[in-house]
Amino acid sequence: MKKQPKAVSLISGGLDSMLATKLILDQGVHVEGINFFTGFCVEGHTHAIRQKDKDKKKRNNALWVAEQLGIKLHIIDVVEPYKEVLINPKHGYGAHLNPCLDCKVFMVRQAYEWIHKHDFDFIITGEVVGQRPMSQRKQIMPVVARESGAETLLVRPLSAKNLPVTKPEAEGWIDREKLHGISGRTRKPQIALAQQYGIDDFAQPAGGCCFLTDRSYSKKLGDLWGHRGHKDYELDDIMLLKVGRHLRPKANFKMIIGREEGENNFMEGYKREFTHMKTVSHAGPLALVDGTLEAGDAQLAARILARFSQGKEEKRVDVVLHHKDTAAEGKVISVEPMREQDVSKDWYV
């Protein structure tokens, strides 16, 4: 190959994909980054919503990595095609609702389609053999290469020496000797490599790159699926699982109660799509109701909401209820706030 080879790198925003990219850039390859937005990515969302997080640094780590490396980054919206991955993972779920192996296959397949469309030569990922319990075990790495269709066009620069020779190595587009043979869960080799490159301040996501590895988030998603009777979801559904307290006092409805101003403001944007309620006699949070309220449920929901308002110790609290699909003024219900001990722990999703 006389022309400069071109590679696309899957940039997660973490250290490994950053180092993998750097190793290939250093070999004179033209590299551009690609980052997939599934709707479950940890990046910034809840920070943007919650008031108490307002002062936290709100950088998008994938963009930060691209800036540091001086490469272009294409952020691709895969919310729709990702649904199939999450709803029906061929290889099943990890510890929670994280379909990591199917997810990797999906992302590499997307990257493979991307290189064809943009006339690039190969794909890079920051995967390390034996690092993660599910998708990065050595015997599983070939599955990603095979099932994605990328086959020998998939290079893992951090673990290359532990894996079969790929086409870019065989063709001499890159030098295998300059790639690494890192394996296992230790982070020491990556940290040492980062130091060598003078990289600090990199993001170290706890657990994984998305909310699906989070126990509490997965529990909420499981509850949503279970009560809807199907696994279909919209972007708004999965965004709302990231905000508020979720309480399901009865099978037919769930309340999402804002925990602070930032969340209430964010939830305001959903008032048209959801039946919602708010205390009016006292300051209090906004609650969205997911599901349908049957006879007596409005009272129950209002009493619960009153419990989370400033009037929680008062005899009566007025709550205004707006049914979705009705443009009419809300209906005011006067209720006695539920006692703390009556808000069952089992209601918390």
Place this chain on the structure above:
Amino acid sequence: MKEIDARRLLCPMPVIRLQEAACQMPPGEEIKMICTDPGVMSDIPAWCKVHGHRVVQAEETHGEYHLVVRLQ
């Protein structure tokens, strides 16, 4: 100037909308982004930097973030 209403969209969705519009438009054109997620004040300039575009205006007004991007 093309205007994109990205209110209520959380990062990185505003960046994705900008990127989708940018690849359909020639250099020299401008895109105005109207957003509510404060994250855009760092994400949009970062995205522009790596793609070689310029942010010619970025301001916060009444809880909204308005940015004008000139494509290069």
